[in-house]
Amino acid sequence: MASPSLIATLIANPARPALTEEALRCASSVLAGASVRLLAEGVAAEFDAGGDAAAVEARLREALGGLALDVAVLPAPARRKRLFLADMDSTMIDQECIDELADFVGLKPQVAAVTERAMRGEIAFEPALRERVALLRGLPLDIVGKIIAERITLTPGGRELVRTMRRDGAYACLVSGGFTLFTGPVAAMIGFQENRANRLLTEGDALAGAVAEPILGKEAKRDTLRELRGKLALAPEDVLAVGDGANDLAMLGEAGLGVAYHAKPAVAAAARVRIDHGDLTALLYLQGYRREEFAA
Missing domain, CATH: 3.30.70.260 (ACT domain)
Known part of the structure; x- marks a missing residue:
C-alpha cells in the first residue's frame, strides 16, 4: 500500500x-x-x-x-523538525514588552497603537521601533525586572513545545524584534538554547532612548534562520518557525513549516499554516506528536 x-x-x-x-x-x-x-x-x-x-x-x-x-x-x-525559531512578543509570551515599558512613562496607548500598526505591516518596523524607543529615555533599568516578574506571562504550551523538541534533538532559538533585556530571561524560562534581539542603549542606570544599530527586523530574522540552518547542515524542510507579526513573514516563508500563531490578518493569510484556536502545543501536534509524548 x-x-x-x-x-x-x-x-x-x-x-x-x-x-x-x-x-x-x-x-x-x-x-x-x-x-x-x-x-x-x-x-x-x-x-x-x-x-x-x-x-x-x-x-x-x-x-x-x-x-x-x-x-x-x-x-x-520530514514531519519532526530539527530547528525551531520563534518570535517572542505575542507569540512565546502574551505581552508586547515595549508597550509594557511605555506604561511606566504613561504612554502605553500611544506606543501600543504604533506597535499594532507595525505588526500589521502598515508601517515599516525599523523606524517605528526607533520612534517608540525614543519615548523611553530616562526610564530606570530596574523597571525591566519588575515587568518580567509582575507582567510577563508565558504563552500556554511554550515550555512543552521547546522542551519536547530539544529532548528529541532539535535546536531552539528565540529571535525577536524586541530587546535582549527581555529575551535573555524569557529564553531561560522556556528552555531556548539561544536568543537574539535588539539591544537598548543605556545612560548610567537608565535607558538612553535609543537602540543599537543595525536593528534586528524582518530580514535579520530570516537571515538568522538561514545561518543556523547552514551551521546545523539542515534542509529547509527540517525547520519550524512561528510568529504573529509582519516582521516575522520572511522567517516564516523561509522555514519548511512556517506557522502564524494567533496572528495579524495579513500574516495569517500569508503563512503556510495558521493557528487561531490552539495553544503552542499545536506545533507539536503538527509534527505528529501524541499528548503522552510531550516532555514534562
Whole structure:
C-alpha cells in the first residue's frame, strides 16, 4: 500500500476541547473514509490524505465551519523538525514588552497603537521601533525586572513545545524584534538554547532612548534562520518557525513549516499554516506528536 502524501491535522485549544466525535466523522467523510489517529482526546487528531493540500484544507474548513478547530494539511515526510525559531512578543509570551515599558512613562496607548500598526505591516518596523524607543529615555533599568516578574506571562504550551523538541534533538532559538533585556530571561524560562534581539542603549542606570544599530527586523530574522540552518547542515524542510507579526513573514516563508500563531490578518493569510484556536502545543501536534509524548 502506498504511503500517504499528506497528513491532515485538526487541533483545538486544550483549555476548550472542541474535537468531538461528530467533527471526526465529518472530517473522515471529507477524506474519503480515512481512519482517525487521536493525538489527544478532544484536542487533536490526524488523518492520512492525498491530492492537493490547499484543496483538501479548504474542503475540511468548509465542512467544519463554525467549530473552534485549526486545520492544517501538510506533507507526510520530514514531519519532526530539527530547528525551531520563534518570535517572542505575542507569540512565546502574551505581552508586547515595549508597550509594557511605555506604561511606566504613561504612554502605553500611544506606543501600543504604533506597535499594532507595525505588526500589521502598515508601517515599516525599523523606524517605528526607533520612534517608540525614543519615548523611553530616562526610564530606570530596574523597571525591566519588575515587568518580567509582575507582567510577563508565558504563552500556554511554550515550555512543552521547546522542551519536547530539544529532548528529541532539535535546536531552539528565540529571535525577536524586541530587546535582549527581555529575551535573555524569557529564553531561560522556556528552555531556548539561544536568543537574539535588539539591544537598548543605556545612560548610567537608565535607558538612553535609543537602540543599537543595525536593528534586528524582518530580514535579520530570516537571515538568522538561514545561518543556523547552514551551521546545523539542515534542509529547509527540517525547520519550524512561528510568529504573529509582519516582521516575522520572511522567517516564516523561509522555514519548511512556517506557522502564524494567533496572528495579524495579513500574516495569517500569508503563512503556510495558521493557528487561531490552539495553544503552542499545536506545533507539536503538527509534527505528529501524541499528548503522552510531550516532555514534562
